[in-house]
Amino acid sequence: xxxxxxxxxxxxxxxxxxxxxxxxRNALSLDMWAAIPDLVDRCVADxxxxxxxxxxxxxxxxxxxxxxxxxxxxxxxxDSASAAGNTVAAALEAIELxxxxxxxxxxGACVGGGVSIAMAVDLRVAAATARFGVxxxxxxxxxxxxxxxxxxxxxxxxxxKDLLFTGRFLDxxxxxxxxxIDRRAAPGDALDAARKLGxxxxxxxxxxTRATKEMVAGLNSGWRDDSPEAQSLFLQGFxxxxxxxxxRAFLAKRTAQFTFK
Numbered sequence: 135x136x137x138x139x140x141x142x143x144x145x146x147x148x149x150x151x152x153x154x155x156x157x158x159r160n161a162l163s164l165d166m167w168a169a170i171p172d173l174v175d176r177c178v179a180d181x182x183x184x185x186x187x188x189x190x191x192x193x194x195x196x197x198x199x200x201x202x203x204x205x206x207x208x209x210x211x212x213d214s215a216s217a218a219g220n221t222v223a224a225a226l227e228a229i230e231l232x233x234x235x236x237x238x239x240x241x242g243a244c245v246g247g248g249v250s251i252a253m254a255v256d257l258r259v260a261a262a263t264a265r266f267g268v269x270x271x272x273x274x275x276x277x278x279x280x281x282x283x284x285x286x287x288x289x290x291x292x293x294x295k296d297l298l299f300t301g302r303f304l305d306x307x308x309x310x311x312x313x314x315i316d317r318r319a320a321p322g323d324a325l326d327a328a329r330k331l332g333x334x335x336x337x338x339x340x341x342x343t344r345a346t347k348e349m350v351a352g353l354n355s356g357w358r359d360d361s362p363e364a365q366s367l368f369l370q371g372f373x374x375x376x377x378x379x380x381x382r383a384f385l386a387k388r389t390a391q392f393t394f395k
Contacts, residue, residue, distance in 0.1 A: 137165040142173045147184035147336035148329065149177035156193035162247040163201040164208065164218055170225035174232050181395040184340055185332035186232065188251060189239040189325050196240040197248030199269070222247070223280055229254040230284070231351075233344050235335050239328035240264045240315070245303075249314075253284035256347065258315040259331060260306050261324040266314060269301040287354065289313050339376035341394040 139155040151173050153160040177183045190196040209215045229236060229251065238252045240260035245267045252258050260266075268285070270277045277285070277298055285294045289312050297304075309315045319327035335343060349357075349367055357364045371377055376392045383390035 137169040140166045140169050146182040149183035149186045151188045152191040159195045159198035160190050160193045161201040167222045167225040171228040174228040184336035186236045195242035196244040198243045199246035226254045235343050237328045239325040241324045250281045259317045259328040260315045261319050261321050262306050263321040264306045265303050266309050267303040268297050272301040339392045341374045341376045
């Protein structure tokens with residue numbers, strides 16, 4: 135599904151998914167959510183893309199929550215609410231399960247569904263002026279299970295309850311301190327900082343970055359140190375094309391030219 139309110143730009147090594155509804159401060163509508171899986175798939179399929187960056191374009195915000203103008207029809211019945219929930223969940227799952235590294239560049243407000251997207255990526259870079267809020271309690275709702283799970287993984291049970299019980303907003307300093315974001319940038323510089331981080335990620339072996347994502351996800355889902363899946367993934371490293379280039383470059387004291395795509 136396509137939407138003018140969200141678009142993809144590819145310029146190696148990045149695929150940038152841009153929230154593009156500045157007139158509503160990038161409030162997330164169902165057509166935007168529905169478009170995300172295809173945009174992620176296009177990034178995965180394109181060999182030029184090593185890192186996916188999600189940001190709010192020129193809106194001055196990441197996403198100011200859901201597009202409330204849709205609520206009266208979206209949540210009119212249990213069936214329509216279920217369909218909408220499935221659409222949002224599919225978008226977040228596409229981001230979370232993407233094999234390529236993902237980064238969110240956050241300026242301004244990052245609220246509700248904006249936080250959901252931020253929690254689904256691998257790394258979060260926010261400007262010092264960014265503000266965060268998860269506000270279902272202010273609408274008489276409960277945060278969905280997938281969103282709550284990702285928030286729990288990032289900041290733990292007590293802090294998750296703090297944010298969800300109160301619906302309060304926090305600034306970038308507190309977000310960094312509790313692990314809601316990973317890096318803080320100067321005001322207006324979140325995208326540049328995210329791209330710099332992405333360049334660092336794209337400079338190393340892409341086999342390694344993707345295998346690391348798989349290892350972390352597996353361990354989070356219950357793999358043990360001696361799980362066959364973990365052992366197999368580790369051993370695959372010694373037979374992939376980047377390992378031979380990596381160790382030969384190290385011995386020759388030159389920069390490795392990795393070829394895995």
